[in-house]
Amino acid sequence: MTDPAAPPWLHLISAFLAMEPSDSLVSLARVCGDGSVTERVQRFIWNYCISRAVGKAYTPYLRNFLKKLIVEVESIHGEVLDEIYELYADIITSLKDDQFVEKSMRIRKTITFLFPDGCIDLPSCPKSRKLMVPLQCSLNMLEGDTGCSIWPSSLLLSEFILSFPEIFSNKSCFEVGSGVGLVGICLAHVKASKVTLTDGDHLTLANMRSNLELNQLSTDTSLLESYEDPNVVQCVHLPWESASESELSAFVPEIILGADIMYDRSCFPDLVRILAILLNRRKSDSTSRKESSKGSTLDTKCNTNDLNDLTAVPSKGPVAYIATVIRNIDTFSYFLSLVEQANLSITDLTEAKMPCNLLPYMRSYDRSNMRLFTVSSKA
Secondary structure, three states: OOOOOOOOHHHHHHHHHOOOOHHHHHHHHHHHOOOOOOHHHHHHHHHHOHHHOOOHHHHHHHHHHHHHHHHHHHHOOOOOOHHHHHHHHHHHHHOOHHHOOOOOOEEEEEEEEEOOHHHOOOOOOOOOOEEEEEEEEEOOHHHOOHHHOOOHHHHHHHHHHHHOHHHHOOOEEEEOOOOOOHHHHHHHHOOOOEEEEEEOOHHHHHHHHHHHHHOOOEEEOOOOOOOOOOOEEEEEEOOOOOOOHHHHOOOOOOEEEEEOOOOOHHHHHHHHHHHHHHHOOOOOOOOOOOOOOOHHHOOOOOOOOOOOOOOOOOOOOOEEEEEEEOOOHHHHHHHHHHHHHOOEEEEEOOOOOOOOOOOOOOOOOOHHHEEEEEEEEOO
């Protein structure tokens, strides 16, 4: 039965909307066809996937996918649908390879979080059991437009938020290096009392605001801490190198978040300084933070080879959740040394708080090389 609302057909649609690599799409198409891309599968792709690819920015993606799809069908001596052949021919004859899109053009990916049976009772699970997040993104991260790209660790942090909504619900949350705004959209979905997103690049902030509006969220650029509305997300320009303590005093978050913010060691001193300022702040009317400090009370250790054990320290104040890929041990060790110098405690809770697998169709997303840490003040 061809049911677009159920796996594996739902996975194929979700992968296409997320603009997964062509090889991944063809692999999912094979699953739908019990091992081969049949005419029925091609018809499904045409009706439920290709029909949604509207706009010039989709052209290079469609070109690559259609080419892979045609080669796959022909390799088993199958019949390619006339519509697919004709569309591919139109694409390759109407545009030159170097004229598909302008470098500054954005594409729209849709990240679909699919809630499995074991997660349907979560407050974050919609009735449809899927949360679709459209995002305007950069075409190519290598063009220097990194803030407008979806980084892998932001997917892990988003899954974590949706898997453990009780940690973030009714909490004031502050993200450093927010990029496309995916984490903030998930925070708003789980009803964080206040969501503040920051980035040091004005173009990234403009794109982030567009993404919030795409997801029916309003934006605010004021610095009023008292302003709390779960449907309004605060967007703030915050270059790490120039952010002062007085500037940061406008914010008193209960939870700080960051995804893939540990890739440039030259930025570490400023990043750790900002974390230390935010983590050492207290609200005079401090309320219980039992839920937000759950992770930092766990006696877990970092599983990365050749690193010192990271011992958890109970936190009565704010706590930071940081998701990252450890690309270089020496670079990460440098970050740990700065954290220690700042009198902060860091804990690896990757194994203890593994989120639900809400992106089963995303074969380019490998959680095995990502870590989730909490950082808190020792004071």
